[in-house]
Amino acid sequence: MRAALAVVLAVVAAGCGGSPGGDGQAQPADGRPLALVYRGPAACEGCPEAARTMLEHGGFAVRYVGPRERLRFGPSALAGVALYVQPGGSNGQEVSTAWELLGRESGFSPELVRAYVRGGGRYLGLCMGGYLAGDPGFDLLPGDSGQYARSPGASVSDERDRLVDVLWRGRPQRMYFQDGPYFDVDGPGTQVLARYPGGRPAVVVAPYGAGRVAVSGPHPEAPGDWYRDYGLPDESEAGLALGEDLLRTLTGDTAPGAAPAPSP
Template structure:
């Protein structure tokens, strides 16, 4: 026999389950989605957050579980998705194949994309569950990697004639896709831009958002403010679907 007490206990458990289920899935509405899921660098997520905060840009954080739960129509409610630095293989593994297809479809239908370092790799065809929004192009590491260099201050030449030293760590170069916005010292693309369907895609292999403590072991000829302004310009160009100067 089910007593009133047992009914009350069952109802309480039901309310708790519903509450936590809804909490897990709730994502704040904002124009920018910043991915902070498995495989991302927590320090780089914080660095991107600081740029967004300092420039008064409204954003929401989305982890791997939450991103896997979103459908294409929900993704398209955002203007921009930012995939920061980290381990692109681990990021890909944290997402379902259906999720990467949904992101590919959403970008094709108008969601803009900014990929920083690992996020740049994932935009291409990594053969490890990537988004493949660059027409099948697979990106390689910048040539410093082959020399055993894992991180450095790298002087990047921009199409507008400026030259900025950015923090670089295991980042890609983007030969074979898009308009080249900036180049590494070896002439390969450091930052590129282009359309994928109706979506605007901006990819960079360097870390203009890097905080001061990332830069302390290297000597930079340009200021951190210059790099942070460049990071801001990349975000704004991506969300506004605005082409930057290119070669």
């Protein structure tokens, strides 16, 4: 499964340019596709690292980009990258605040990421990264993101860390959730992988130009210690399986109607 994913992403990376700029390093010598994960003040503590674990589980090599990283934003930062990842944000952080913090990053511009995806790249937004795929943000969605907890009929009503029920490809799953978005989207090629109770989209993959965008309100990348910290049943292994399904769909390796990830 992961081998097939790596083959697809290697093709994607080859179509997106040469080696990533800023650190002088070429593609990983072992041939794995490269994912670039933002790590900085617009992300929460531990969120980039959790995303990295999920990505490595899915067959990626991972590097970080951010103000204290070896790689910084710039015209060549996304060259040769198979996937750009915007991880979760800090508890209570407003979307507008996270977007403002990103805007202060040296070399960053929204068009840098938009042009990358439009040209055939992939964007993965997890929780805050899902919000930022809308407006305010990168505006990559065929629609927008919104706060699920404040939506009519939501199954949660506050910002506490918890499990949320979703239907993933029609099958019930429980996922780690902390004030994540839903997605009001509609357009050709848009796939809703998971829905919250009541039907609002929780996990979506959609085209943007020649590229693709995946967004998730819940956290498939949540490690076991996130669950333990809040006294929640540990669904981290099931989350990784869902995350792998999401990554396969993002890279075009899973067609609509394909078999869903197994229920635990």
